[in-house]
Amino acid sequence: MPLSDQDILQRVLQGDQKAFGEIVDRHKDRAMTLAMRILKNKQDAEEAVQDSFVRAYQALGRFEWRSSFSTWLYRIVFNVCSTALTRRGVPLAPMDDDTQEDRHLELRDPAAAPDIDLESSEVKKAIREEIDRLPAAYATVLTLFFLQEMSYAEIVEVTGSPLGTVKAQLFRGRTMLREALAARLGRQETWGLSGLAASVV
Amino acid sequence: MEHLSVEEIHDLAMRVDRGDLQKQALPAHLITCGDCMQEFRFQGVLVHALRTHVHPAPRSMKRAVMNRIIPAGESALTKILSAGGRVLAMAAVVAMIVYGLSLDLPGSSQPGPTSELFGQMSSYYNVAKEFLAAHTSVLGTSKNDGGEKGKILVMTFFVLAGLGLVDKFVGRRFIRMKL
Numbered sequence: 001m002p003l004s005d006q007d008i009l010q011r012v013l014q015g016d017q018k019a020f021g022e023i024v025d026r027h028k029d030r031a032m033t034l035a036m037r038i039l040k041n042k043q044d045a046e047e048a049v050q051d052s053f054v055r056a057y058q059a060l061g062r063f064e065w066r067s068s069f070s071t072w073l074y075r076i077v078f079n080v081c082s083t084a085l086t087r088r089g090v091p092l093a094p095m096d097d098d099t100q101e102d103r104h105l106e107l108r109d110p111a112a113a114p115d116i117d118l119e120s121s122e123v124k125k126a127i128r129e130e131i132d133r134l135p136a137a138y139a140t141v142l143t144l145f146f147l148q149e150m151s152y153a154e155i156v157e158v159t160g161s162p163l164g165t166v167k168a169q170l171f172r173g174r175t176m177l178r179e180a181l182a183a184r185l186g187r188q189e190t191w192g193l194s195g196l197a198a199s200v201v
Numbered sequence: 202m203e204h205l206s207v208e209e210i211h212d213l214a215m216r217v218d219r220g221d222l223q224k225q226a227l228p229a230h231l232i233t234c235g236d237c238m239q240e241f242r243f244q245g246v247l248v249h250a251l252r253t254h255v256h257p258a259p260r261s262m263k264r265a266v267m268n269r270i271i272p273a274g275e276s277a278l279t280k281i282l283s284a285g286g287r288v289l290a291m292a293a294v295v296a297m298i299v300y301g302l303s304l305d306l307p308g309s310s311q312p313g314p315t316s317e318l319f320g321q322m323s324s325y326y327n328v329a330k331e332f333l334a335a336h337t338s339v340l341g342t343s344k345n346d347g348g349e350k351g352k353i354l355v356m357t358f359f360v361l362a363g364l365g366l367v368d369k370f371v372g373r374r375f376i377r378m379k380l
Contacts, residue, residue: 017267017270017271018267018271020266020267020270021263021266021267024262024263024266024267025263028258028262028263029255029256029257029258030255031258032255032256032257032258032262033254033255033256035256036256042256045256046258046259046262049258049262050262050265050266050269053266054266054269054270057266057270123246124246124249124250124253127246127247127250127254128250128253128254131250131251131254142247142251143251145211146211146244146247146248146251147248147251147252147255149215152208170207171207174247177247178243
């Protein structure tokens, strides 16, 4: 059974510096993905992730395990990337209101919910490309929520944004993605009752 | 009819994805509500698209991070390899000199490699000596001109300097690459 992050980090804290390499191996791809979503530049993202791991190592003694290590690490990655963006003079986040309103019902807006076959390879390719085009703040929240499977609370911890902002960014990012897909793919394709829908009915 | 929240749908999609929930066990509302089902499927595809759209970190990332955490050349293995390399280099120098001298034993009709090398070095040495003698009176007083001890010392100096350079510019890089 593989060791947990906590077990490995305990070894690091006890002086086994090389054990930190296992932590780097485990988290580098997802950290890199998050950095790419924010910085949208491979070289900058690599530098940011490298810096983040070094900072995490240096601050390890102060980590109190109130959250998972990955959440803490992604917060460092997020902060390092945000600082890099600030240096470029690019704001990370478009200003979002902090409404606590659950936007779920608005998702039923037909304009934001195109009738397209989401399971075609063309659509998947389009989704990937459109994600890369999203503003950094939206792409970040979508990545944390859907890829890292973080809860709202964890995303709040990573980004330092209020819960309402996180929800709004998630909603807007998803809406923008759907709209971009609708514009790109049109609505000639239909859901029908194929795939999952058919299998569960 | 009240729709499921995004978070609820996300949670259902994740549970189905992990195999924790059978599709047949999905809430009745999700199955019968076109909007919620569409959102459910959209989330599933979005998750899949995101998962297959990972930007992998370069393979050198780990080494780069570890080099910054553990300064280069500080690892125990590096020290051992480095020390071992020096011992081997010294042993090689001594062996080479001893071997060269053994081929150049008194009474041998053929000159050994050491003598040939010394011959070449002597010519350079003599040129340098004549040049210096013409410009300074210090070397002119030496009574050990061309002595075997001098030759061996000069040779040893050059060989060690050469090995030192090889160690610095080739050996250490090789060791780091292996690590």
